[in-house]
Amino acid sequence: MITMKKTKVILHKDYQISPVDPRVFGGFLEHMGRAVYEGVYDPQSAHADADGFRTDVLEAMKPLGYTAMRYPGGNFASGYHWMDGIGPKAKRPTVRDLAWQSLEPNQVGTDEFAKLSRQMGWTPMMTVNLGTGTPEEARNWVEYCNAPTGTLYANLRAENGSPEPYDLKLWCLGNEMDGPWQLGHVPADQYAIRAQQAAKLMKDVDPTLELVACGSCAPDLPTYMDWDRTVLEYVGSYAEYISLHRYVGNWKGDTADFLAVTNSIDQQIEEMDAVCRFVQARNRSKKRHYLCFDEWNIWYRARKAEHMNGRGTFAPHLIEEEYNLEDALVVAGFFNSFIRHADVLKIANIAQIVNVIAPMLTRGDDLLLQTIYYPFVIYSQRRAGISLQPVVEGPGYESPSYGYVNEIDTSAILGDGVLHVFLVNRNLKESALVEVQHPGGQLTGVTSAEIISGTHPDERNTFEQPNRVTSQPFQAVSVRDGAAQLEIPPLSVVAVSFTCA
Known part of the structure; x- marks a missing residue:
């Protein structure tokens, strides 16, 4: 050799940078394709537990040590109304999800996710609907999750079997609202107003919330950086973090070039941090915004229109990538970049956790651990420290x-x-x-x-x-x-x- x-x-x-926030090793569970149904949840599977969750999938996730788990989307969140997913399952509506053109039966919702998060030791990271939803709907969801009984939505939670608050502290103010594909997409100044209104109402219910504002979801969008400056200047201290997203791929069929993508990941983090520092100086604020990289992965093989259209079906096979060795090395590169920027990057969520561009795939009752599963494990199990x-x-x-x-x-x-x-x-x-x-x-x-x-x-x-x-x-x-x-x-x-x- x-x-x-x-x-x-x-x-x-x-030469210490900062303690590594364990939430950098987070995941993302979206109601998309086979991530929820036929992924974590499949009552018909031989591996299903009493609640319908697949024990083989959950056991395989434990070595990954997921921390912050983002839910329920993603693009799905911009058309999701949380009250569709609570109460007796037989009475929950089946609706058409317009983000992925799929049928959503709402058999998994807030209560099921909160219970699963508690079982798995995840920190729930809830994404409110600021596309087709309203600031008031977001406020009501916080009351349902976090308020003691005695008011309308807290009492409703108790009626649904959970008298004690879930105490969910980490919330995202919508998803990818800068993207023209997003349900309810608006210009930055209009989103900023909507996000500030929602943030105030949500924190009026629970002042201890940590909120993530929607930042630029791709460096190649024409509004990159301008969007982030506009949003942060207006939302101000109501948000603790601003999000960034990145999907990469070996578009040129050049492995060496692909493995160098870490330079671009470093650059994106540093540019977003520069905006945060600029806004802090511009606002003459003592509060500093940190970064939340709440979608990242390799995604390029299954990225055509047919890979993202469920055609009105239930649990369609959407964006299911088969990963290889070079992808595993790029995942390691993402983590290296995250660790090197521990002073500014506090949360990151691999998108997603099963079937949909994920470290594992199901096929019937079988389960496959993909190549990208393994770098996540060897980094996550060594994450404590500076x-x-x-x-x-x-x-x-x-x-x-x-x-x-x-x-x-x-x-x-x-x-x-x-x-x-x-x-x-x-x-x-x-x-x-x-x-x-x-x-x-x-x-x-x-x-x-x-x-x-x-x-x-x-x-x-x-x-x-x-x-x-x-x-x-x-x-x-x-x-x-x-x-x-x-x-x-x-x-x-x-x-x-x-x-x-």
């Missing part, structure tokens, strides 16, 4: 789309007596010799090390061959004289937990 020039990764103990600023010295290459990148993409989290280091070798053919130095401290040993690798960037898992790309123990690491030496195969991501002093 060919080995390229050595890369040195310097992780100074005192992000360190990495300095990388070593070979790199020029990407036609994204500019110069190092062959090794990296991030690191310093915990209590442990240093978690994440390394992606973007080289297609050569192994990487990597030295990890820890000035201000020293590495003393290895507690765990895992690798995700393969023989070809298009290698993928299938129902017939489900274990072609998985995480495996990583052996090619040693520690001596306070530093670590690693040999990382091409097209690989490695996660190592070092003991340190």
